[in-house]
Amino acid sequence: xxxxxxxxxxxxxxxxxxxxxxxxxxxxxxxxxxxxxxxxxxxxxxxxxxxxxxxxxxxxxxxxxxxxxxxxxxxxxxxxxxxxxxxxxxxxxxxxxxxxxxxxxxxxxxxxxxxxxxxxxxxxxxxxxxxxxxxxxxxxxxxxxxxxxxxxxxxxxxxxxxxxxxxxxxxxxxxxxxxxxxxxxxxxxxxxxxxxxxxxxxxxxxxxxxxxxxxxxxxxxxxxxxxxxxxxxxxxxxxxxxxxxxxxxxxxxxxxxxxxxxxxxxxxxxxxxxxxxxxxxxxxxxxxxxxx
Numbered sequence: 001x002x003x004x005x006x007x008x009x010x011x012x013x014x015x016x017x018x019x020x021x022x023x024x025x026x027x028x029x030x031x032x033x034x035x036x037x038x039x040x041x042x043x044x045x046x047x048x049x050x051x052x053x054x055x056x057x058x059x060x061x062x063x064x065x066x067x068x069x070x071x072x073x074x075x076x077x078x079x080x081x082x083x084x085x086x087x088x089x090x091x092x093x094x095x096x097x098x099x100x101x102x103x104x105x106x107x108x109x110x111x112x113x114x115x116x117x118x119x120x121x122x123x124x125x126x127x128x129x130x131x132x133x134x135x136x137x138x139x140x141x142x143x144x145x146x147x148x149x150x151x152x153x154x155x156x157x158x159x160x161x162x163x164x165x166x167x168x169x170x171x172x173x174x175x176x177x178x179x180x181x182x183x184x185x186x187x188x189x190x191x192x193x194x195x196x197x198x199x200x201x202x203x204x205x206x207x208x209x210x211x212x213x214x215x216x217x218x219x220x221x222x223x224x225x226x227x228x229x230x231x232x233x234x235x236x237x238x239x240x241x242x243x244x245x246x247x248x249x250x251x252x253x254x255x256x257x258x259x260x261x262x263x264x265x266x267x268x269x270x271x272x273x274x275x276x277x278x279x280x281x282x283x284x285x286x287x288x289x290x291x292x
Contacts, residue, residue, distance in 0.1 A: 146268030183270035202291025236262035
């Protein structure tokens, strides 16, 4: 990460500091404060280049700018799933400590944003792990688990909590929930509506009120039809949820859902949360009964 200010160091001082700097440069911090390990060889090389150029340039040099391109490797592994709950608790403690000791709201906000980033990364890692296993099962010729009962889903509680964490990230922060799309591929209308109810209830979406009776049946061209025309066969149900922007936080979210015939074999739920960092996130297929 690039430094926010330029620090000018006399070449004589910089040259004398190289031995100590090489020993001390084993550790650095990134722009969000995460501790990371810098290769000593690269650190010494960068300082040596800075010293040489300082002497050529007349003794003054924005030395730290030569360190910014150095690639670093994390000294601590990426957050694992079991630590996500602790990360969330740490965010609350950091926020309270910042407000009680200094009264500076920005310090609390920064602490919460850092932890939110760790929560999102760990939750995404857990949901992506399901996808990887499902692809491996498919390559091995095993049956997909889209129709598995809740009691037969391995690590069902972890999957539920991972999905909920992506819904519950801080309002107004870097990872605030903007919206959600669920794609439900079910063997029939009843199974699709049951999955919609259990998923929306299980995710605990703020202000969510749309129910099974509000789902519009449509043709392949998305023209409204009577639900009885979908009585037989598999269906695809798409649910869309959009939260109002922060300046209109008092307004209810917008919700819409439709379903149509589905001529393909896939069964399960696609989970597509839209967060304020604008990254594309698509997970699944997850079992219809994940939140039963």
